[in-house]
Amino acid sequence: MSEESGVSDWNPVEGLTIAIDGPSGSGKGTVAKMLADELALPVLDTGLLYRLTGSVALQRDVSLDCESDVAALVDDLLTDIDWTVDGVFFAGENVTSQLRNEQVGAAASQVAAMLSVREKLLGLQHLLAEKGCIMDGRDIGTVVLPNAPAKFFLTASVRERARRRWAQLKDDSDSSLEGVLAELKMRDQRDAERQHAPLKQANDAIGIDSTTLRVDEVIDRMLGVLERRKLIARSVS
CATH class of the missing domain: 3.40.50.300 (P-loop containing nucleotide triphosphate hydrolases)
Structure with a gap:
């Protein structure tokens, strides 16, 4: 550059x-x-999508041991997520900086292991990669x-x-x-x-x-x- x-x-x-x-x-x-x-x-950081899911699950007391509950949460989140080169926006707010702590990272690792969650987020990733x-x-x-x-x-x-x-x-x-x-x-x-x-x-x-x-x-x-x-x-x- x-x-x-x-x-x-x-x-x-x-x-x-x-x-x-x-x-x-x-x-x-x-x-x-x-x-x-x-x-x-x-550049698009896919980890932020899982961090957002984990973060909101923690905030809403959604059990990270229940895949169906976390998957239902993702359905709700997808209507309010805007994933751009500037980070992840949720409900109109750039929440990227709030997703960098270790507790959220650990939660993200848990939800990322869930097949139904990965499948729901995969479509969004494919769409944004096309260009x-x-x-x-x-x-x-x-x-x-x-x-x-x-x-x-x-x-x-x-x-x-x-x-x-x-x-x-x-x-x-x-x-x-x-x-x-x-x-x-x-x-x-x-x-x-x-x-x-x-x-x-x-x-x-x-x-x-x-x-x-x-x-x-x-x-x-x-x-x-x-x-x-x-x-x-x-x-x-």
Whole structure:
């Protein structure tokens, strides 16, 4: 991205969809946003949909152990959800910043394991992807965008991912690095072992371990892959 002009240095092919998957704390959200800036594509965080569902379930005392009750809640939510590049709007309010705490994240992991909930939200994801975008989540390359021409699986060591999450939450006096590490390990296990759309690397996805990489180094690797596949081309100045 040219800092002076604000114009992208790259031209993506029309309707390009890019899938970025990975566990919590792997940096996929940050990478997706930076890659989107480089390519002038919208980035859509599918995890926010599950976080919103989990958050509203907590607010309304809907049992996270009852799939039918959570699915009924989703039917209600879909009439008031507006999912855009700026985040998730609910009842006209941008609630994105309210969905980033650990309690909501844990609830989101629970509801994301429910098949009926995933099916209800999948249609919305497909609709928004049609014009081209970057999506990040845990099952984008395997379920949401299985035919995406570019798929990446971003990971890092569990301790490094915990350190990153803790750094984001350090203003929360109740959080500790060891506590975040324990929660992350539980979430990793739940996401990997859930029956429906478990977290796993798609067969045709390129794995990138970001443990010792800067974000710009990850972006450079992704741009290199996209250019070699002729999915993007440098802008002619």
